[in-house]
Amino acid sequence: MIIIYFLIFAVRFSHQREKIREIVYNTNSHPTADKIFLEAKKSIPKISLGTVYRNLKQLEISGEIKTIYDDNIARYDWNTEPHNHLKCKNCGDLIDIVLKDKSIHPKIKKDFKFNVDKVEMFIIGTCKKHAKQT
Amino acid sequence: MIIIYFLIFAVRFSHQREKIREIVYNTNSHPTADKIFLEAKKSIPKISLGTVYRNLKQLEISGEIKTIYDDNIARYDWNTEPHNHLKCKNCGDLIDIVLKDKSIHPKIKKDFKFNVDKVEMFIIGTCKKHAKQT
DNA sequence: AAATAAATAATAATCATTCCTATTATTATT
DNA sequence: AATAATAATAGGAATGATTATTATTTATTT
Secondary structure (H helix, E strand, C coil): CCCCCCCCCCCCCCHHHHHHHHHHHCCCCCCEHHHHHHHHHHHCCCCCHHHHHHHHHHHHHCCCCEEEEECCEEEEECCCCCCEEEEECCCCCEEEECCCCCCHHHHHHHHHCCEEEEEEEEEEEECCCCCCCC | CCCCCCCCCCCCCCHHHHHHHHHHHCCCCCCEHHHHHHHHHHHCCCCCHHHHHHHHHHHHHCCCCEEEEECCEEEEECCCCCCEEEEECCCCCEEEECCCCCCHHHHHHHHHCCEEEEEEEEEEEECCCCCCCC
16 A cells, blocks of 8 residues: 655745844854843744744754754854864854864764764863963 | 862762772773663662762763763763763764874964863764664 | 661652644745 | 625743752862
């Protein structure tokens, strides 16, 4: 027996979603849902936090943004290309970096029989603004 | 002027803390606070979740255990040596691995003027139990 | 054994996030 | 342009993880 599901999912235009997308795409600091909410409020005063979360999830599903977890809170990133983050323990800033080294993938596959999809890396330390001179 | 602070912090014995330490040290699955709480309850029925969290934090501060964040919940690890985790997206299991390659430290220091303390890496994919054959 | 102060149990509070529902807004159809 | 269908919203309640509060208990010192 063959069962075919058609999931018809009509995504309609919404001003709120446009604004949320615009905010994420214009922010480099990996904002939290709350930051996005406060920013969106400036132009859409009645917007609700639930709307922000719902649309962020939808934008993530459609591949337009990426969610990253910093300790236990979600942050949102316009950069959907594979990349990693430096986190300064002094200022909390997240800095995007691209490490193009893919050599660990085959190594992990060989050593642990584990198929790697993606590597989420948080490199913790002190950024140049806060480093003591060495 | 020289100011010297003596922070006298008398840590007293407690059965609850001993049990919590014992549970973490005998569990390889990176248990959550709740799991530890349920396990501790078996021998200390009146233990409270607050006690579990308070002691886990204290054990973390004293360097006896390590906290890792898996998406948005905290897990606890007896392994305080630098290591990383493979996370299977099917079963959610976390597998400890040690990647001894420290070559990214000087590279990041050079390229980004960023002093690396530690690298937290979550390698997401499918473990051997759940991998399709390739 | 009495005095002390750290640790606890129980519970309230908080914070991020998700869920619920009556209402509103977008889009397709007449 | 009006109508119908239904996706999206605002507002608020609910949830789940974690932290804070406080009266009581317990380990240690005197």
